[in-house]
Amino acid sequence: MKAPKFTKLFQSLVEMPERATFELLSDSEAFERTALKEHPTRPSYAALFQAKALAFLLFDFDDNRLLSPAPPWVPNVTHFSELEACAIASSNDGRLKSFVFDGSRLMHLLWTPTENALAWNIPQVIRDFIRANPVARVVIIAGGARDEGPLKNTASGFGLSDLEQRVLISTITTGSIRAAAESLNIAYGTARATLVQAARRLGQPNTPALVRTIVEASFGVFPDDAKSPTLFSEMLQITQRQAQLALLVVSGATRHEAASAMNISVPLVKKELELIYTNLQIESAAELSRIMVEVQALRAFARTTEGAPGFLDRAIEPARFAVRPSTNELIGWSDYGPASAKPILVVHSNWSCRAVPSELLVALQKRGWRPISIDRPGFGATSLGSSTPDNPFEQAVQDTLHVMDKLRIEKFAVIARAGSDFVRILKASAPQRVGAVVLVSPTLPTKVSRKRTGIMGTMKDVFQIDSLIELFFRIVCSQISLERVEMLTRAIVKGASVDEALCDNPQFIYDRFRAVRPFSTGNFLGGIYEQGVISRGDFAFPKIEVIDWVIMQGDDDNHNSLEDVKAHWSTILPQSTVINVKGGGRFLTSSHPQIIVDQLEAMTKRGTRKVNSARRIRRTHLEPQVDSRQVAPNQ
Known part of the structure; x- marks a missing residue:
């Protein structure tokens, strides 16, 4: 296979640097115009994901699931139509779907035809499987918050204590602090106080902001421009105002702060949040944080890029x-x-x-x-x-x-x-x-x-x-x-x-x-x-x-x-x-x-010799003073 090249101007620098230097020195303004003309707009960037943050399901031309590597938390389906039947919302193009499978909490998938998927940054083992089998459709499921491995690695990477890690991960995977407390068999007050302490340790104002920080980092590194209200409005099928409100809430804003930022009343903020929770079938701001990051991750993954960062x-x-x-x-x-x-x-x-x-x-x-x-x-x-x-x-x-x-x-x-x-x-x-x-x-x-x-x-x-x-x-x-x-x-x-x-x-x-x-x-x-x-x-x-x-x-x-x-x-x-x-x-x-x-x-x-030498100099300087004090009484 022919190795991919850079775009025209930079490729010429790689292959013929002397010629490029001559053109630059001959007419620097013309060189600059050519360069800027070739790249007039900001290119799109990729997300760099943790290895276990996403799951990949493969389906053949008859809609049957193929036996490919997948973590245990993915839905146990044999046909893609089963996932479609569980969808509660779809993006405008139908490629991203929010779904609830077999009574579980809300999840998200993104599907694409095989030929498009091969241009994406997919793992090599999945790429090899696609090339060796009649795969028609690739489905990517956001799972960083449903697999305790990436979450635990990330929470420990932030230096959280063992108890803080357990309470936080359980809150993310169960959807609320109360459910986490029951799951861990600890008092609700203990769980809540632990999360307050964890949020303070990470400089976050509250639990939703803490959850967003940990879940986002568990996926990897996202582009800076992957958090627009328009993106979430389109992909979650909520209004632009609801998307803006959701972004404020998961960033740690209180209802009063969100109302002030959006120039609306606090009762309206409460009503809009209730509509968001109802539409997404969730019960807490912490769960909203998880969902927002998962959607953000799928959107970032699907962006067109010229490379595959792995x-x-x-x-x-x-x-x-x-x-x-x-x-x-x-x-x-x-x-x-x-x-x-x-x-x-x-x-x-x-x-x-x-x-x-x-x-x-x-x-x-x-x-x-x-x-x-x-x-x-x-x-x-x-x-x-x-x-x-x-x-x-x-x-x-x-x-x-x-x-x-x-x-x-x-x-x-x-x-x-x-x-x-x-x-x-x-x-x-x-x-x-x-x-x-x-x-x-x-x-x-x-x-x-x-x-x-x-x-x-x-x-x-x-x-x-x-x-x-x-x-x-x-x-x-x-x-x-x-x-x-x-x-x-x-x-x-x-x-x-x-x-x-x-x-x-x-x-x-x-x-x-x-x-x-x-x-x-x-x-x-x-x-x-x-x-x-x-x-x-x-x-x-x-x-x-x-x-x-x-x-x-x-x-x-x-x-x-x-x-x-x-x-x-x-x-x-x-x-x-x-x-x-x-x-x-x-x-x-x-x-x-x-x-x-x-x-x-x-x-x-x-450096050690320098320090020791300095210590010897200091001792030499001080010892006579000590000796003089010792002999003074006898004089």
Whole structure:
């Protein structure tokens, strides 16, 4: 099968970067017009789902269900018509249906002909089954809130206690706090107080908002624009006003707050809520939260995308969440463990998210380290927050320290692949908390990076035009697939022998895919802001003085030359060594992880010697004072 390509202009950058550079430098305004004309509107983005959040049922041309992999919670039907008969509401096109099967609570399905489903982001096992069998119809059922696995993983990822997890999950699966209390054989007051405590822990105003947060995260990462009243009105067959009210309620608004926001009376809010509950056959705002998220998930899943970002796997990508204290926005992070090991923050670049390369992860854990990685604001699962083009780092520092505080980690080492600008700000903001640091292939401002090789050289020139930074982020991120990531990576490293060999390793390509695919949700403004800092080169970084930092740079890196890295970073960190990794390319964290960890441990020892030396100096200074006091009475 022919590998999918990017859209025309970006594909030309991949295949013929020198020609694109010539066109850009010859007439930058014409190049910009061509680029913007090819992509005049914002592309649609995908949702990135947890592996067990959705169920897939397959039916043949005679409407018979085929025996395909499916979790136990899905309805036990033999024909699609049985599901249709249970429907209580359908979207305008009839593809999305809300139904109640065999007396169970409300569920949702989305169906499509097989040829459409193959263009969607469906699991490989389902895709293979479709190709091997006469499948006519694919049915996707939202089930994240009906399978305790994803819910429990998510609730624990937010740091909720065991009791909080059990009460919350039971409330979601039974539909009300009272039913949850009966199910768990605890008092209603205990259940209610437990949920109040859980909501407070996550910074949520009440139980409906808490349920929405947990259920939404249990599905995965959604695009930012997947929550419009029009969407819910059309898919749930409720009025636009009812959809707007429902969104307010599940976000935590009280009836009085909702009435004020909608400029209607409180009695009218009560009446509209009663109609919503009746139409959807539910009894509580908590259950409304679950339903809204399930519909949102199906809608996000069905959006047309140019790529297939795949599914999240908790075994490979241990998702954790924190909530910003002041705004209740989410921070996505991962703790690879073990908890007893030495903590190290692994910092991602501005063109990737928090997934740690497999080779580096193994090397760190074997040497007694505990890798922790955090999506910076506007990356992956972390909200943009207060980040701006002029200051994309302050919010990231706050998030990092907040996560480390939650983990009760006072001091931590750092490995950063290209994310060196952020690490400088982090060290300046919290000097006592940042330990030894290894900067791998560190960032260079475009104006001091003279190397122009292949597509990386072209992109440096392209990114001198502000509007094209966002444009090309959008182009790439709306078309992410494993095949395209491999194509782009091979173009980036062309001519660098060590990195070219890496590209023949499927695990390396998959690591790259995991690191960039969260951008497919459209949450990538952080990357754009940081690229702007690199391209402009005018950010006022504070001065830092360190002795336990080391810079590692490959001499076969297509992006930056060893000479430029030495010249730039030796000025910034005069007491730090720039190490030449001979033959090393752009991806040292995958090609040379052992050398990186060796340097990390050397810097850790160096920092320890510095502390011990300072202690000796302090003791030498203080001891004579103690001695003089001891001998004074005898004089």
